[in-house]
Structure formats: structure tokens, C-alpha cells
Amino acid sequence: MFEGQPQSDIDALIKADPEFKQLYQRHRELDKKVTDAELGVLPIDDTLLGQMKREKLYAKERLLRIYDAKPH
Numbered sequence: 720m721f722e723g724q725p726q727s728d729i730d731a732l733i734k735a736d737p738e739f740k741q742l743y744q745r746h747r748e749l750d751k752k753v754t755d756a757e758l759g760v761l762p763i764d765d766t767l768l769g770q771m772k773r774e775k776l777y778a779k780e781r782l783l784r785i786y787d788a789k790p791h
Contacts, residue, residue: 720746720779721786732789739785742778749775 721729733740749771755761756768763771 720782724786728786732786736785736789739782742782742785746775746778746782749778 729743733743752761753768753771753775756763756771
């Protein structure tokens with residue numbers, strides 16, 4: 720999600736911003752679940768999969784807004 724960005728910047732935001740940390744962890748959790756569902760490892764229905772994808776997208780967009788607003 721933050722390809723090309725210094726991991727140190729991401730780590731600093733995780734430590735300094737509780738909302739960023741929570742969203743980052745939630746995005747990673749949803750990413751794994753969506754991948755598992757698409758591979759057939761996690762059996763869920765299409766409605767739940769769609770909800771998870773929307774929540775993951777919301778988390779990503781919010782994370783990017785927070786990241787872009789912080790001085791680097």
C-alpha cells in the first residue's frame with residue numbers, strides 16, 4: 720500500500736498516531752481475509768466479501784490521507 724515510501728515513515732506514524740495504527744492493522748487483517756476468501760481458503764459469501772473489500776478500501780483511503788497530511 721505504501722510502496723516506495725520509507726518504512727521508517729510508516730513505523731513512526733504507527734507509533735505516533737493511534738488511529739493510523741488501528742487502521743493499518745485493520746487493513747492488513749482485511750487484506751489477508753480477502754485474499755484467503757478469493758483463494759477459497761476462507762469460505763464466505765459474496766455479500767460479506769464485498770463488505771470486507773469496501774472496509775479495506777475505506778481504511779486504505781483514510782491511511783493515505785493521514786500519511787499525506789503528515790510532514791515527512
